[in-house]
Amino acid sequence: SLTASSSRFVLSRVHPMWQEPLAIPGGDRQSPINITMRKSIYDPHLQPLSIRYDPRTCQQIWNNGYSFLVEFDDTTDKSTLRGGPLEDQYRLCQFHFHWGESNAWGSEHTVDRCLYPAELHLVHWNSEKYSLFEEAVMEENGLAVIGIFLKVGKRHDGLQKLVDALPAIRHKDSVVEFTRFDPGCLLPSNTDNYWTYAGSLTTPPLTEAVTWIIMKQHIEVSHDQLAVFRSLLFTSAEEEAQKSMVNNFRCQQPLRGRTVRSSFS
Numbered sequence: 001s002l003t004a005s006s007s008r009f010v011l012s013r014v015h016p017m018w019q020e021p022l023a024i025p026g027g028d029r030q031s032p033i034n035i036t037m038r039k040s041i042y043d044p045h046l047q048p049l050s051i052r053y054d055p056r057t058c059q060q061i062w063n064n065g066y067s068f069l070v071e072f073d074d075t076t077d078k079s080t081l082r083g084g085p086l087e088d089q090y091r092l093c094q095f096h097f098h099w100g101e102s103n104a105w106g107s108e109h110t111v112d113r114c115l116y117p118a119e120l121h122l123v124h125w126n127s128e129k130y131s132l133f134e135e136a137v138m139e140e141n142g143l144a145v146i147g148i149f150l151k152v153g154k155r156h157d158g159l160q161k162l163v164d165a166l167p168a169i170r171h172k173d174s175v176v177e178f179t180r181f182d183p184g185c186l187l188p189s190n191t192d193n194y195w196t197y198a199g200s201l202t203t204p205p206l207t208e209a210v211t212w213i214i215m216k217q218h219i220e221v222s223h224d225q226l227a228v229f230r231s232l233l234f235t236s237a238e239e240e241a242q243k244s245m246v247n248n249f250r251c252q253q254p255l256r257g258r259t260v261r262s263s264f265s
Ligand SMILES: O[B-]1(O)OCc2ccccc21
Pocket: 121, 123, 143, 145, 200, 201, 202, 203, 204, 210
């Protein structure tokens, strides 16, 4: 696949979904980044991840004009993430994806400059220190996001239920009920090998609140499943010009001396 450098020219022609602010608060721990494997530091003290999702907390799926979000009931600790680099327990509140207009690019993070066609973000907030996502998103240890790379290959049976719901939320601000979906089916078979670093949201408000946990092992989805992502629109039903929802990823940010740790040697 294209490396970020060769495709940077191509990507530079991609219109950014939103204008990057000139000054970002702090700005020394922004995301996404390229992960250089040989520069990541193996940390033997990283604990195993404890990922426990309850499909009964799944509520709805909606198009927010930038991606599509599957949202969960996060009023209790039913779907949680603990362990790994985390000191506290975090609650799953939503997951969403970022993808390209072609299979040559689309992910936000890269590994040794390798681009993937899409990236899944499972978003959790620190329910030991805060009482709402909106509160946690402003705090340094507020969020934990699991990033999973997607590759085009065999059909992902668990994803199909989600793919089948997308035509109903084609336009911005459309929402449909989406229940009894187990996000655990989207995890790779091996969740022991990951990289972790301190970063930010990759969408406004770009707050530096995220402990990133990027899985080494990707998942596979079919070409046709990914094509349905691209049938979504950035635009609402009222707007004249329909713009297809593609290339909804942020450009890569400087590492600013940060260390990326790995859970594997
Ligand atoms: O911008 B993101 O995709 O990266 C992390 C995150 C957390 C919450 C919402 C959106 C995002």
